[in-house]
Each structure stands twice: as C-alpha cells, then as structure tokens.
Amino acid sequence: MLSTTPSFLDEEMAFLEEWTNSSRLLFYSVIFISMLSLPILILSIFYIRCSPKQNAHFLPYLCSILLANFVLLATLFISVIAKNTDMVYEDTIPGFLVCKLTAFLVNSSSCFIHWSWVAMFAERCFYIYSPLRFRVHTRYRTKIVIFGILVFSMCIQFWIPIFITEKRLNGQLDNIYCGEDPSYSGQTQLIMVIECFFTFFLPLLLTIIADISVLTWKSSWGITWNLVSRDEIRGKTSEHMKIVSVNSVKNSKKRRSNAIRRCLISATITLFLNLPNYSLQLLDEFFNFGDSSSIEVRRVFLRIDAFVYILYLMQFPITPIHIFTLSRASTRRASRQFSAPNVLRIN
Numbered sequence: 001m002l003s004t005t006p007s008f009l010d011e012e013m014a015f016l017e018e019w020t021n022s023s024r025l026l027f028y029s030v031i032f033i034s035m036l037s038l039p040i041l042i043l044s045i046f047y048i049r050c051s052p053k054q055n056a057h058f059l060p061y062l063c064s065i066l067l068a069n070f071v072l073l074a075t076l077f078i079s080v081i082a083k084n085t086d087m088v089y090e091d092t093i094p095g096f097l098v099c100k101l102t103a104f105l106v107n108s109s110s111c112f113i114h115w116s117w118v119a120m121f122a123e124r125c126f127y128i129y130s131p132l133r134f135r136v137h138t139r140y141r142t143k144i145v146i147f148g149i150l151v152f153s154m155c156i157q158f159w160i161p162i163f164i165t166e167k168r169l170n171g172q173l174d175n176i177y178c179g180e181d182p183s184y185s186g187q188t189q190l191i192m193v194i195e196c197f198f199t200f201f202l203p204l205l206l207t208i209i210a211d212i213s214v215l216t217w218k219s220s221w222g223i224t225w226n227l228v229s230r231d232e233i234r235g236k237t238s239e240h241m242k243i244v245s246v247n248s249v250k251n252s253k254k255r256r257s258n259a260i261r262r263c264l265i266s267a268t269i270t271l272f273l274n275l276p277n278y279s280l281q282l283l284d285e286f287f288n289f290g291d292s293s294s295i296e297v298r299r300v301f302l303r304i305d306a307f308v309y310i311l312y313l314m315q316f317p318i319t320p321i322h323i324f325t326l327s328r329a330s331t332r333r334a335s336r337q338f339s340a341p342n343v344l345r346i347n
Contacts, residue, residue, distance in 0.1 A: 011295045012295065015298060015302075018302060022303070025306060026309055027084060029313060030076050030077060030080050031080065031081075033313045033316055034074075036317055037069075037073055037317045038070065038073060038077070041073070041320055042070065043320075044323060044324060045070070047324065048063045048066065048323070049063060058124055060142045060143065060146060061116050061117075061119065061142070061146065062323045065116050065120075065319070066323060068112045068113045069109070069315075069320075071109045072316075075102055075106055079098060079102040082098065083098070096165045100160060100161045100165070102178065104157055104160045104161060107157045107160060108153045110199065110200070110274070111157065111199040111200075112153040114200055114204075114270075114271065114274075115152070116149055117203065117207065117266070117267035117271070118267070119145050119146075119149060121207070123142070123145075153199075156198055156199060159188075159191050159195070163191070164180060165180075188285070189285055189286065193282070193285075196282050200271070200275075200278045201278070204275065207264070207271055208268075265322065266323065266325075266326060269318060269322065270315055270318075270319055270322075273312060273314055273318070274312060274315065276308035277308045277311070277312040280304060280305060289301035
C-alpha cells in the first residue's frame with residue numbers, strides 16, 4: 001500500500017514555493033503602499049511647514065514624525081526595488097551592505113517615531129494642563145529635544161551594522177533575505193531584547209499609562225482657576241486676576257480634553273500597528289520559528305509574518321491622516337463667544 005504522505009523533499013519544495021509567493025506578496029505590498037503613501041507624506045510635510053504657527057507648539061514634532069516616516073518607507077521602497085532589479089547581490093551593490101544600511105535606517109527611524117510621539121505628548125500635557133507655567137515657549141527647546149531623540153535613536157541601533165548580514169534560504173543562490181550573522185547568534189538575544197524594550201515597548205507602555213491617566217483623571221492638575229464676580233473684587237487687588245467669560249473657560253476645558261485625546265489616539269494607533277511585528281520578531285529570536293525543523297511550524301510562521309508585516313505597513317497611509325487632523329485642529333482659530341465677564345482668580 002502506497003503512502004499518501006508527501007516526502008520530505010516535496011514538503012521542502014512546497015515550503016519554498018510558499019516562501020516565494022509570500023515574498024512576492026510583500027514585495028507588491030511595499031510597492032503599492034510606498035507609491036500611495038510617499039506622495040501623501042511629502043504633501044503632509046509641506047502642509048505642516050506652510051501652516052500658521054500661532055499656538056502650534058507641537059508642529060515641529062509632527063513634521064519630524066512625517067520626515068521619519070518618509071525616510072523609513074523610502075528605505076524599504078528603495079531596498080526592495082534594488083533587490084528585485086539585480087542591483088543588489090551582483091557587482092553593483094554588495095548585498096550585506098544593503099542589509100546593514102536598510103536595517104539601521106529602518107530601526108533608527110522607527111525608534112525616532114515612537115519616542116517623538118512620547119515627547120510630543122509630554123510637552124502637550126504640560127502645555128494643556130499647566131498653560132500659565134508653560135506659556136513661554138521657545139522653538140529652540142523643541143529642536144533640542146528632537147535632536148536628542150535622533151541621537152538616541154541612532155546610538156541604540158549601533159549593533160545592527162555588526163550583527164546583521166545577508167542570508168540565503170537553505171543555502172540557495174537565490175531567495176536571499178536579511179538576518180542576524182550566524183557567527184554572532186549567541187550575543188544577539190540580550191541585545192535585541194534591550195533594543196526592542198527601549199525602541200518600542202517602553203514608549204508603548206508610557207503611551208498606555210498616558211491613555212489611562214487622561215481617561216480617568218476628572219480634573220486637571222496644576223494651577224486651579226476659580227471664577228468670582230466683579231462685585232467681589234471691588235476695592236481689592238487684582239494683580240493675580242484676569243477677566244474672562246464663563247463660556248471661554250468651558251470651551252477651554254473642552255478643547256484641552258479633545259486635543260489630548262486626538263494626540264493620544266494618533267500615538268496609540270501608530271504603536272499598536274507596530275506591536276504585532278515587534279512581538280513576532282522578538283518571539284522568533286527566542287524560539288527560532290523561521291528555522292524550525294518542523295516545516296509546518298515554518299509555514300505557519302511565514303503566514304503570520306506576512307500578515308503582521310502588511311499590518312505594519314498600514315501605518316504609513318494612516319499616520320499622515322491623523323497628523324493632518326492634529327495640525328488642522330491646532331491651527332484653526334476657535335470661534336469666540338461673548339458673555340457677561342467674570343474674573344478668573346489664579347491660586
């Protein structure tokens with residue numbers, strides 16, 4: 001009686017064919033999303049740069065995030081184009097050099113994006129919840145923070161040019177991909193855990209804590225405002241008082257709540273689109289799903305990896321949309337409503 005179970009060689013050939021199809025799917029996904037998102041990112045950058053700057057203290061962060069997204073996606077786009085047009089792995093550009101440079105630019109840009117969201121949110125918290133203390137704003141200070149994030153993002157990725165190189169599937173001449181150098185396999189686990197924690201998981205944790213805080217805090221911390229009538233201050237000193245309207249205070253509180261939620265929604269969406277990809281790569285580093293002796297395990301990992309990578313790519317068309325809503329809301333002047341004046345006492 002003949003066995004209906006396919007031979008090991010047939011299973012390897014089937015896996016190789018599925019790997020090729022998955023690579024082709026990811027190739028066209030990168031091409032399509034790049035051609036769609038790169039022009040949008042460029043237009044968004046010009047829009048941010050040309051927007052009115054009144055009271056838009058976090059526009060430099062939004063512009064920096066857009067630039068980092070452009071660098072990240074352009075790097076992916078150029079790398080897949082170069083690889084599939086015989087520019088790489090031939091005599092033109094060494095494949096190992098492309099792997100090192102691509103991984104460094106992609107990881108550094110991702111780290112910069114994640115921490116820029118956190119820094120922008122922190123500055124926005126101070127500006128919204130303590131506006132009088134944070135009223136004096138200098139663009140020089142913001143640029144220093146952004147430059148510090150950039151230096152930190154590049155320094156934390158110093159290990160990539162050493163440990164990343166080109167690899168070939170089952171020793172074949174074709175089917176080349178980027179991965180860790182086998183000669184350094186024993187040293188990469190701890191480095192990757194530390195890098196993933198500071199690059200992604202720590203910013204994600206801070207964003208989640210901020211989400212919970214904003215949604216649960218009922219009153220803003222910092223300076224308290226009390227409304228008193230004009231009759232109460234006759235004959236008293238008014239050096240710590242300001243005339244405002246009741247509607248103005250209500251609208252101010254509403255704008256604070258809406259602004260902080262819009263900022264957090266954008267940061268949360270960006271981070272959670274990256275979460276499956278980072279988590280899968282970290283698990284693969286410890287359990288080695290991609291090089292498992294079981295073909296079925298490798299096949300399942302291949303499918304999940306393709307899915308989470310496409311999910312990761314979706315951040316590029318989504319991010320400019322959220323940044324557009326943030327910048328538009330920040331630069332749009334609120335309509336002024338007039339009512340009987342009260343006095344705002346600052347305690």
